[in-house]
Amino acid sequence: MDQLPLTLPTTAPARRRGRPPGVANKRSIDLARYIEAQFGGLTPGQVSAQLALVSPRDIKNAKAR
Numbered sequence: 109m110d111q112l113p114l115t116l117p118t119t120a121p122a123r124r125r126g127r128p129p130g131v132a133n134k135r136s137i138d139l140a141r142y143i144e145a146q147f148g149g150l151t152p153g154q155v156s157a158q159l160a161l162v163s164p165r166d167i168k169n170a171k172a173r
Contacts (some may be wrong), residue, residue, distance in 0.1 A: 127133075147155050 150158075
């Protein structure tokens, strides 16, 4: 059997900057996980009600922290 000649590539493969196509942005994933943890299972109406029904006591407690 004859052996095939060994050939090396003449140019290096092109390198691209940034993340590969199709990979999600890490900050977007972190934001999605935070929103899911805070509001998971609630309807948009329930989330709006939580924001609208903030009492003065809640605001005072938040400022104290």
